[in-house]
Amino acid sequence: MEEEYHIISTLVENRPGVLQKIAGLFTRRDFNIEGITVGKSETKGLARMVITVKADEKILEQVTKQLNKLVDVIKIKDITKNAVKRELCLIKVSTASEVERAEILQYSNIFRAQIIDVSEETLIVEITGDGDKINAFISLLERFGIRKISRTGITAMSRGI
Amino acid sequence: MRGGEAIIESLKKMGVETIFGYPGGQTIPFYDMLYDADIDHILVRHEQAAAHAADGFARASGKVGVCLATSGPGATNLVTGIATSYMDSSPIVAITGQVPTHLIGNDAFQEADIMGITMPIVKHSFQPKDPDLIPSIIKTSFDIAASGRPGPVLIDVPKEVQEGELTSFDDNLIQIPGYKPTLKGNPRQIKKACELIKQAKRPLVLAGAGVILADACSEFNEFVHLINAPVMTSLLGKGAINEKDELALGMLGMHGRKVSNDSVNECDLLIAIGIRFSDRTTGRLDSFVPDSKVIHIDIDPAEIGKNVDVDLPIVGDAKNILNSLNNLFKGYKASNEVNAWTDKIKQRKIDLLPRVTYDDVPLKPQSVIKEISEVLTPESILTTDVGQNQMWAAHFYDTQKPRKFISSGGLGTMGFGFPSAIGAKVACPQDPVVSINGDGGFLMVCQELATVYDYDLPVIAVVLENRTLGMVYQWQSLLYNERHSETKFKDSPDFVKLAESFGINAVRVEKPGETKDVLKTAIKDNEAILIDIVIDSEESLPMLPPGAGINEMIGEYKLEKDVI
Ligand SMILES: Cc1ncc(C[n+]2csc(CCOP(=O)(O)OP(=O)(O)O)c2C)c(N)n1
Ligand SMILES: [Mg+2]
Numbered sequence: 001m002e003e004e005y006h007i008i009s010t011l012v013e014n015r016p017g018v019l020q021k022i023a024g025l026f027t028r029r030d031f032n033i034e035g036i037t038v039g040k041s042e043t044k045g046l047a048r049m050v051i052t053v054k055a056d057e058k059i060l061e062q063v064t065k066q067l068n069k070l071v072d073v074i075k076i077k078d079i080t081k082n083a084v085k086r087e088l089c090l091i092k093v094s095t096a097s098e099v100e101r102a103e104i105l106q107y108s109n110i111f112r113a114q115i116i117d118v119s120e121e122t123l124i125v126e127i128t129g130d131g132d133k134i135n136a137f138i139s140l141l142e143r144f145g146i147r148k149i150s151r152t153g154i155t156a157m158s159r160g161i
Numbered sequence: 162m163r164g165g166e167a168i169i170e171s172l173k174k175m176g177v178e179t180i181f182g183y184p185g186g187q188t189i190p191f192y193d194m195l196y197d198a199d200i201d202h203i204l205v206r207h208e209q210a211a212a213h214a215a216d217g218f219a220r221a222s223g224k225v226g227v228c229l230a231t232s233g234p235g236a237t238n239l240v241t242g243i244a245t246s247y248m249d250s251s252p253i254v255a256i257t258g259q260v261p262t263h264l265i266g267n268d269a270f271q272e273a274d275i276m277g278i279t280m281p282i283v284k285h286s287f288q289p290k291d292p293d294l295i296p297s298i299i300k301t302s303f304d305i306a307a308s309g310r311p312g313p314v315l316i317d318v319p320k321e322v323q324e325g326e327l328t329s330f331d332d333n334l335i336q337i338p339g340y341k342p343t344l345k346g347n348p349r350q351i352k353k354a355c356e357l358i359k360q361a362k363r364p365l366v367l368a369g370a371g372v373i374l375a376d377a378c379s380e381f382n383e384f385v386h387l388i389n390a391p392v393m394t395s396l397l398g399k400g401a402i403n404e405k406d407e408l409a410l411g412m413l414g415m416h417g418r419k420v421s422n423d424s425v426n427e428c429d430l431l432i433a434i435g436i437r438f439s440d441r442t443t444g445r446l447d448s449f450v451p452d453s454k455v456i457h458i459d460i461d462p463a464e465i466g467k468n469v470d471v472d473l474p475i476v477g478d479a480k481n482i483l484n485s486l487n488n489l490f491k492g493y494k495a496s497n498e499v500n501a502w503t504d505k506i507k508q509r510k511i512d513l514l515p516r517v518t519y520d521d522v523p524l525k526p527q528s529v530i531k532e533i534s535e536v537l538t539p540e541s542i543l544t545t546d547v548g549q550n551q552m553w554a555a556h557f558y559d560t561q562k563p564r565k566f567i568s569s570g571g572l573g574t575m576g577f578g579f580p581s582a583i584g585a586k587v588a589c590p591q592d593p594v595v596s597i598n599g600d601g602g603f604l605m606v607c608q609e610l611a612t613v614y615d616y617d618l619p620v621i622a623v624v625l626e627n628r629t630l631g632m633v634y635q636w637q638s639l640l641y642n643e644r645h646s647e648t649k650f651k652d653s654p655d656f657v658k659l660a661e662s663f664g665i666n667a668v669r670v671e672k673p674g675e676t677k678d679v680l681k682t683a684i685k686d687n688e689a690i691l692i693d694i695v696i697d698s699e700e701s702l703p704m705l706p707p708g709a710g711i712n713e714m715i716g717e718y719k720l721e722k723d724v725i
Binding site: 012013017020021024025028058061062065066068069070071072073074 | 276277280281284285305337338339340461462463466467
């Protein structure tokens with residue numbers, strides 16, 4: 001069976017240890033986790049966790065069922081087919097000259113990225129988008145000298161109601 | 162009311178009469194409150210035994226077993242027991258003391274992150290930070306442990322929470338919206354199962370612990386007789402059907418009965434109930450029931466399709482589903498083809514009955530189990546340790562009722578047999594309780610002789626003395642060129658003196674017939690006893706080598722009918 005990326009959106013109790021439980025489940029069952037993002041949800045006391053896994057159909061079924069068994073997990077949905085995906089990325093890039101600084105600004109405009117910090121030798125650029133867009137942007141900036149990258153991993157939501 | 166008192170009150174409210182435990186620094190407040198409480202506490206001599214005893218209690222009674230340990234080393238000593246109950250879906254609640262909340266994370270004296278350590282081996286866990294939550298947490302823990310697919314729940318109680326005053330006793334403060342086990346089987350699936358069963362010509366039924374856990378054995382019995390299908394069980398399914406029943410073939414698996422292992426792949430429909438298709442039960446998966454449709458009934462949806470591909474799943478409680486099936490099969494007469502098949506298998510069962518008649522000295526384990534079988538009533542409880550002793554008991558002992566055969570299946574925990582018998586005895590004081598142990602495993606828990614003595618528990622401990630770690634020794638004999646690396650003891654301890662030093666009677670048995678006599682007297686006198694039985698260390702059951710298909714057993718299977 002073919003392995004594909006799946007995005008699973010889960011609603012979980014916002015309690016200490018829940019993230020550990022879910023991450024632990026993936027390790028223990030040898031599931032291939034690509035990323036997890038967590039944050040508060042629309043309901044008080046509940047968090048939404050968006051999990052990206054690489055799995056074939058059979059494994060995916062196990063992932064879903066095993067997650068469902070955790071008492072702290074309220075709801076699970078595979079939203080791969082119908083999801084808007086976004087990731088936030090911060091990039092600290094070197095700016096050796098005014099010319100380079102201008103160039104970076106230009107690229108940032110095109111990618112709708114924002115400069116959020118400026119120092120004499122560096123800029124921090126903030127970009128959101130799906131993974132591909134962010135990767136493209138990073139590779140454009142590479143020749144200026146990237147000092148640090150910090151990415152959140154993908155969060156996602158299914159379209160429509 | 163203080164936190165510790167709330168624990169005791171809540172346990173009593175849940176119907177608990179006895180807990181198994183061992184005190185320590187972080188549970189001193191609790192034990193102080195226990196001093197005046199009317200709840201029994203059994204002081205074991207190692208926390209692992211507390212967990213196994215709670216587990217044995219749960220398996221024998223169907224109720225939740227409770228064990229208690231202090232923080233740090235006390236809690237970590239519970240871990241093997243918790244994992245054992247997790248693997249076998251046994252409902253226990255383990256309560257641990259924890260360092261005061263303000264010290265958590267400081268590497269305080271006897272601090273261990275037991276919540277983190279046990280996360281992958283519990284069904285759920287709680288750490289109350291407020292005494293007010295204790296009643297609700299205990300109630301919810303019992304609910305989670307016992308319902309759906311049962312399992313262990315841990316409650317880690319910081320010291321100051323045990324001492325803190327409750328503002329009120331309210332056990333409805335927490336909700337668990339994420340926990341809703343499916344109990345009722347889907348009626349459409351049940352109808353489809355009914356059709357598949359009617360179409361089958363060579364049906365076989367495979368029962369696991371789930372049938373027993375669901376208290377579904379009488380429904381199960383009715384079902385298999387209605388459809389007239391032969392029944393195999395897993396190790397933990399022993400007792401789901403009376404093994405003296407003609408339809409009962411016995412255990413399937415790595416050390417299974419020949420009739421089960423030989424026949425399973427001949428079926429055209431396998432009806433598997435309350436079983437998770439462990440590798441020890443199925444052998445190599447791609448050659449397991451290759452020509453058969455599979456109906457899988459289980460309460461845990463994650464078990465469906467996990468190991469064996471299933472044609473028709475039904476998720477739900479086995480009792481419920483079997484009831485529905487029985488209604489659909491009311492007045493049903495199995496087809497001639499099915500009857501012919503079942504007659505053939507019944508005859509095969511008789512032809513392939515394993516040999517148990519021996520008069521050799523040193524004793525053959527087969528004949529020892531036979532003698533034990535002859536003395537024990539159907540109500541008696543047999544617990545086993547792990548290794549050859551376990552497989553001999555499972556293979557040659559006909560279990561006649563549910564909850565009367567207790568063994569560590571999933572984790573295969575040496576040291577389980579004796580302490581679980583203590584729990585079983587507390588659960589069923591009227592029934593004789595016999596634990597069968599290896600001479601290796603018994604030494605892992607022999608200190609519990611002190612517990613048996615202290616509380617006057619008439620538990621019978623059989624030690625099958627083969628002076629080897631027999632099961633590993635057997636693998637080395639068969640698969641590693643007889644290179645018996647670290648599996649032969651230089652000598653045995655004097656088990657009789659060992660027991661006597663604890664104040665427990667003991668007898669050494671070497672000849673045929675003695676086991677029976679000693680056991681009879683022990684049951685009559687209703688006293689604890691250790692029976693040290695010297696057996697042939699070279700005897701072993703045929704087995705599936707790792708990676709082999711279910712019908713590829715190696716080793717000679719000796720038959721009773723060949724006894725001259
Ligand atoms: C705690 C633990 N350690 C190791 C093992 C591996 N093991 C399985 S069976 C066995 C031998 C058991 O020897 P003994 O208790 O004498 O029983 P016998 O097989 O001889 O009947 C061992 C070491 C285990 N199952 N559990
Ligand atoms: Mg031994």
